[in-house]
């Protein structure tokens with residue numbers, strides 16, 4: 001599609017009256033990135049020749065998985081013709097935001113940098129749980145909402161029905177809900193027109209001391225930290241000295257510019273503009289998201305309202321399969337941390353797995369992504385222990401202990417254990433309400449209410465332990481509802497529960513990597529599951545190996561692996577000594593990939609499979 005804007009936009013320092021800042025909010029897969037791509041080509045900032053799918057998703061993982069992890073900001077020119085035929089040039093700043101619940105904090109940051117939000121809804125699916133969550137966030141930030149139905153090219157699209165649904169939700173006329181296709185481009189120019197018309201211009205004081213809000217900070221191997229900001233008051237220019245208000249650290253601005261979508265240096269940034277700063281800082285922590293940047297010589301006294309820091313919710317131990325890779329893993333984590341402020345880690349050791357790190361993540365998707373990046377970008381092979389949430393354990397002798405690793409669960413008399421809770425909302429077609437309620441109850445959920453959205457869908461509200469959601473809840477929810485239900489959740493304090501630690505013992509010795517904190521009612525099931533899994537995974541040894549599950553000293557499940565002596569030379573009769581030696585060498589190599597737990601040899605693969613649940617067993621297939 002050829003661009004409509006027939007003029008060139010001044011690179012920056014635009015009059016705020018002609019700036020529009022907006023973001024696109026949507027449920028995952030409703031087509032944000034595709035629409036953003038289309039906007040880039042419609043506005044002409046990316047030529048058709050340079051266009052590639054998911055232009056703004058720069059990480060390989062983002063592109064492969066088709067998801068957005070980091071927010072991106074891009075400036076685009078647009079022209080609006082008024083009734084008298086006068087064409088006015090505008091600068092549109094679009095911030096693409098991630099849709100997955102793990103990355104909600106990225107969304108809230110982007111929202112605070114905008115005056116408007118395009119609420120994008122798949123015309124074949126309608127409103128989903130994250131549509132609602134993001135919409136509420138946008139409303140809290142007082143943004144102008146532009147409702148849009150996407151994917152109207154799909155044969156299954158039912159725009160009339162879903163326009164009604166959206167109208168009912170935000171209280172507008174169904175006819176004002178725009179209809180577009182990010183794929184074919186239909187309706188996109190009209191959407192940009194409407195956004196330009198309806199979204200208010202940014203307001204700020206151009207003569208006040210400079211204040212810019214940091215909404216993202218990324219580490220670039222060549223340029224150091226690139227800080228993305230939205231100017232609120234005043235202006236900034238290259239070579240100026242700026243100060244981060246929370247740390248009072250001062251830096252010289254080496255470069256200031258806008259992304260359009262490639263970084264373009266400018267003479268400065270003025271009120272309402274969105275752009276980037278480069279100061280030569282090497283650590284993203286010095287350029288903290290939510291902080292206010294001001295002028296060093298003429299500082300502002302009033303910092304802008306920051307964001308709450310992202311808090312890790314799920315912890316897992318990461319261990320290199322080859323112990324000698326430990327320093328590489330440390331370095332890799334240090335590097336990832338530069339660009340991922342939400343990642344936390346500290347060294348830990350495991351009897352079974354050796355040296356590794358206990359890492360904190362925003363959720364399971366975040367964990368998977370970090371793990372994949374470590375494997376891919378740093379060539380590391382790793383074992384990740386079962387994810388755990390944060391428990392607070394009260395014991396008589398130790399007081400309160402915060403436990404993120406089951407092996408730290410205190411021994412002795414425990415008075416109470418609290419676990420993190422979440423408020424979950426699940427949106428499902430009404431036919432599946434029964435099965436969803438059953439699932440939530442089996443995960444210790446307490447129902448808080450339900451309401452209809454449109455005529456055939458229901459939003460269910462539950463409080464549930466986070467620990468019950470983070471593992472496979474979503475998979476079960478999807479399979480029970482034929483993929484139709486969607487889920488969103490937010491933290492909701494802590495609550496006491498009857499939780500116990502289950503240990504798994506091999507020949508009487510506890511294997512720390514397999515310990516888990518579970519509800520007492522589920523302890524037996526976990527014990528049976530793990531002992532059975534391990535029985536299938538650990539090869540027979542020269543002696544019998546009992547596998548037991550225990551709560552404290554009480555054994556709750558038991559399996560055993562029968563004894564066997566594997567004589568590799570059995571088939572090697574005759575006198576060929578070199579062949580025998582070769583076989584023995586091969587056996588030795590194999591043993592290197594084994595971990596010794598007491599006297600028992602456990603293959604690495606067994607740890608990986610037992611921890612990831614990749615074992616075929618009748619009991620696991622629910």
Ligand SMILES: Nc1nc2c(ncn2[C@@H]2O[C@H](COP(=O)(O)OP(=O)(O)OP(=O)(O)O)[C@@H](O)[C@H]2O)c(=O)[nH]1
Pocket residue numbers: 026027028029030031032033034035066067068097098099100150151152153154180181182183184
């Ligand atoms: N038919 C059709 N398919 C579309 C349209 N827009 C997006 N899609 C498809 O929908 C899927 C999801 O699109 P994305 O743009 O990656 O979705 P997203 O909302 O950006 O996803 P996240 O970045 O993970 O939040 C992709 O397979 C797209 O090709 C459209 O207008 N029509």
